[in-house]
Amino acid sequence: MMVNKEYSEIDKRSIIKQYLSFVDNKEFPCIAAKAALARRNVKCMVAANMACPKDDTDIIRFLNEFVDEFRSSVDTYHSAAIIFAGPHINDEQISSPVAMAVTGDGSNRLFICEKEGRVWVVQNAKMLSQPFLDVSNQMVDVEGGYDERGLLGIALHPNFKTNRKFYVYYSAPSRTRGSDHKSVIAEYQVSAGNANTADKSTKRVLLEIEQPESNHNGGDIVFGPDGYLYICLGDGGGGGDKHGSIGNGQNFSTLLGKILRIDVNGNPFSVPKDNPFVSVKNARPEIWAYGLRNPWRISFDKVTKQLFAGDVGQNNYEEIDIIQKGGNYGWRIKEGLHDFKMPEGANKNNLIDPIHKYDHDQGISVTGGYIYRGRSIPQLTGKYVYGDYNGKMWLLSKAGNKWVNSDLVVNNKPGGNIQILSWGQDEAGELYMLINSSGNSRSEGSVYKIVKK
Ligand SMILES: [Ca+2]
Numbered sequence: 001m002m003v004n005k006e007y008s009e010i011d012k013r014s015i016i017k018q019y020l021s022f023v024d025n026k027e028f029p030c031i032a033a034k035a036a037l038a039r040r041n042v043k044c045m046v047a048a049n050m051a052c053p054k055d056d057t058d059i060i061r062f063l064n065e066f067v068d069e070f071r072s073s074v075d076t077y078h079s080a081a082i083i084f085a086g087p088h089i090n091d092e093q094i095s096s097p098v099a100m101a102v103t104g105d106g107s108n109r110l111f112i113c114e115k116e117g118r119v120w121v122v123q124n125a126k127m128l129s130q131p132f133l134d135v136s137n138q139m140v141d142v143e144g145g146y147d148e149r150g151l152l153g154i155a156l157h158p159n160f161k162t163n164r165k166f167y168v169y170y171s172a173p174s175r176t177r178g179s180d181h182k183s184v185i186a187e188y189q190v191s192a193g194n195a196n197t198a199d200k201s202t203k204r205v206l207l208e209i210e211q212p213e214s215n216h217n218g219g220d221i222v223f224g225p226d227g228y229l230y231i232c233l234g235d236g237g238g239g240g241d242k243h244g245s246i247g248n249g250q251n252f253s254t255l256l257g258k259i260l261r262i263d264v265n266g267n268p269f270s271v272p273k274d275n276p277f278v279s280v281k282n283a284r285p286e287i288w289a290y291g292l293r294n295p296w297r298i299s300f301d302k303v304t305k306q307l308f309a310g311d312v313g314q315n316n317y318e319e320i321d322i323i324q325k326g327g328n329y330g331w332r333i334k335e336g337l338h339d340f341k342m343p344e345g346a347n348k349n350n351l352i353d354p355i356h357k358y359d360h361d362q363g364i365s366v367t368g369g370y371i372y373r374g375r376s377i378p379q380l381t382g383k384y385v386y387g388d389y390n391g392k393m394w395l396l397s398k399a400g401n402k403w404v405n406s407d408l409v410v411n412n413k414p415g416g417n418i419q420i421l422s423w424g425q426d427e428a429g430e431l432y433m434l435i436n437s438s439g440n441s442r443s444e445g446s447v448y449k450i451v452k453k
């Protein structure tokens with residue numbers, strides 16, 4: 001079914017109403033497609049041929065054609081999910097909150113990582129006065145404003161409730177020639193006598209990765225539903241994946257430009273036997289997926305168990321990927337869907353395209369989020385909520401085998417220039433947005449909960 005331009009001057013809104021009423025009457029199963037159309041009936045600028053779609057395939061094709069046409073003809077549209085942010089957890093003490101973890105022990109505590117090296121506990125929307133952990137003296141000096149190094153990730157052991165173990169990713173000084181710093185994955189335990197303090201004497205280093213540049217460090221660490229730890233590493237930085245003869249993203253002998261999967265219950269860790277490259281010669285066995293530039297924030301959907309990643313682009317395209325075992329996500333062969341710089345000998349077959357990409361007229365650096373699985377905002381259920389460093393927020397809705405993007409409209413979004421640094425998800429599946437607000441002398445960090453209006 002084609003968008004019919006002959007209709008472009010007639011009452012477009014009524015066409016859409018007819019279409020939706022058809023959908024309603026037939027109890028059409030494609031709820032996502034219907035919702036996507038509904039969101040766009042506020043300002044309709046295109047007409048559509050109203051021959052009735054007969055099945056899911058038709059409605060999805062109709063929708064995709066409609067959406068493409070619509071996007072090129074209209075500058076604003078509205079999301080069905082009208083929500084707002086609050087309560088404000090903290091405005092004074094946190095600077096650059098970049099990661100959040102929850103315990104799963106029913107305490108509803110949030111562990112918030114400050115890039116400069118401290119972890120704070122938030123309980124009942126109040127931040128405790130003493131940090132849970134401070135690793136700043138083991139780190140490189142990190143700028144509070146723009147610096148891609150720092151305390152970048154935290155993950156609590158699946159058996160945290162009984163073994164009190166957790167893991168952090170931070171940027172430490174390196175004496176290795178050619179290194180700017182090294183990424184460290186370390187284990188700690190919570191103090192036996194105080195659930196809100198880490199015992200620094202329990203530190204155990206699992207992995208150290210030399211970093212040739214200060215940027216593109218990935219840094220998110222997340223336990224999968226399989227109990228293994230997934231670790232994000234960028235391509236080594238510097239721009240254009242320029243290190244080595246073929247860059248790092250397509251090079252199996254380095255952990256850079258990859259998502260790793262390890263078993264933390266080893267000495268210092270072990271590699272799961274079913275990792276995809278364990279029997280490939282000269283390949284690092286920790287690799288789970290490759291061809292990534294700077295995976296910045298990953299998450300597992302609580303229901304489908306799929307792994308979502310935001311992969312930060314070079315100069316033109318940001319992307320969202322669903323990460324599969326052994327998958328090649330294309331960098332530096334491609335940036336988004338477009339050719340970038342083909343490394344000699346690289347395999348350009350079987351690249352996995354992003355489920356969504358956007359141009360740099362929309363944003364500058366993607367911040368991967370979560371599939372919403374909370375209860376308080378049913379309109380968001382099953383949708384991937386994410387954002388950009390420039391402060392924009394979107395959601396991706398699945399329509400057939402495609403993901404359709406729309407603006408996430410937030411009622412009382414914090415004012416001024418905000419940078420979305422990260423997202424969090426609590427035990428109940430509710431979402432949090434971790435931001436910096438610039439404009440002051442120091443970057444002020446805040447954590448917002450996304451709640452229903
Ligand atoms: Ca890619």
